[in-house]
Amino acid sequence: MRRRPRSAVLAAVTVALTLCAGPAATARPPAPVPSADGGDTVRHVDVGGGHTVYLRCRGTGTPTVVLVSGLHESSDSWTLTDTAPPVPGAPAVFPGVAAFTRVCLYDRPGTLRYTDPPTLTTRSSPVTGVRELPDAVRDLDRVLTVGKVPGPYVLVGHSYGGLITLLYAKRHPDRARGLVLVDALAPALRRELGASWSEYVSALRRPGTPYDGDPAFEQVDLDGAVTAVERAGPLPRVPLAVLSKTRPFAAPATMSKELLARLEAAWPKAQRSLVELAPQTPHLLATGSDHYVQLHDPDLTIATVRLVVERTPAR
Numbered sequence: 001m002r003r004r005p006r007s008a009v010l011a012a013v014t015v016a017l018t019l020c021a022g023p024a025a026t027a028r029p030p031a032p033v034p035s036a037d038g039g040d041t042v043r044h045v046d047v048g049g050g051h052t053v054y055l056r057c058r059g060t061g062t063p064t065v066v067l068v069s070g071l072h073e074s075s076d077s078w079t080l081t082d083t084a085p086p087v088p089g090a091p092a093v094f095p096g097v098a099a100f101t102r103v104c105l106y107d108r109p110g111t112l113r114y115t116d117p118p119t120l121t122t123r124s125s126p127v128t129g130v131r132e133l134p135d136a137v138r139d140l141d142r143v144l145t146v147g148k149v150p151g152p153y154v155l156v157g158h159s160y161g162g163l164i165t166l167l168y169a170k171r172h173p174d175r176a177r178g179l180v181l182v183d184a185l186a187p188a189l190r191r192e193l194g195a196s197w198s199e200y201v202s203a204l205r206r207p208g209t210p211y212d213g214d215p216a217f218e219q220v221d222l223d224g225a226v227t228a229v230e231r232a233g234p235l236p237r238v239p240l241a242v243l244s245k246t247r248p249f250a251a252p253a254t255m256s257k258e259l260l261a262r263l264e265a266a267w268p269k270a271q272r273s274l275v276e277l278a279p280q281t282p283h284l285l286a287t288g289s290d291h292y293v294q295l296h297d298p299d300l301t302i303a304t305v306r307l308v309v310e311r312t313p314a315r
Helices: 008-017 093-098 133-146 160-171 188-205 222-231 257-275 298-311
Strands: 041-048 051-058 064-068 103-106 153-158 176-182 240-245 283-286
Touching (some): 051 093, 051 133, 064 133, 093 103, 093 298, 103 133, 133 160, 133 222, 153 160, 153 298, 160 176, 160 222, 176 298, 188 257, 240 257
Parallel strands (some): 064 103, 153 176, 176 240, 240 283
Antiparallel strands (some): 041 051
């Protein structure tokens, strides 16, 4: 049996999102707002088109670690934990990484907050329609540049966030100095699933949340995203680490048992394809964790980020 989150809030969100894998717009971002919690800096960054994106940073040092969440998921998953033995207790990833370098996270529009009950984020301006992966990468670039986040960057991508980090690194090799892929959705999954890929994409589009029909709920062109990463050329030669789950996905009602079985068989093969992206890439298995490794094993996630940070040149 899959270990269930002890928190009802975590359970409600992670089960709904397990497949994945607003503020008024202003002409210029407001001044940073210091938080009483850990010296955080919060901005609402103008990314163009009348939209702003929530950005939160903490800590000092270089490179800056940038945490990129999975599909339909706000940045909350990097600020919470849900550990159980034998995994040791640890701080959440966001404060844990801030203990040794600068770290930032952000909310993509239309993503779910870990609130009770779960709600769509209002911290970033809503958008409607299907979003292409290059749009997400441009938004991330705007968040970092307009938000005055100092580089270089180590990008940490969970699930669909892994596709965002891969394309960002390929398009901005001068700024991306390291990658950590946290049970990331690998481009090779399309090949490994074969004829089942379209069914998987449909399940991702409507994962069974109360917001599936909301026009502001994040929707992406997953097929186009995989193609964009594949056509973007080679990954720059930067330190890379891959973290993978060891427990099954929690299946929402929108996924058939047959598709789930095919996904479980294809996922490890796709994870190995990520390891093969760069020589000497460590592949770490999160014992006892399902897809949400950052929640269920924050200690291992933090240690993996530190490993890549320490391997990053010109720190």
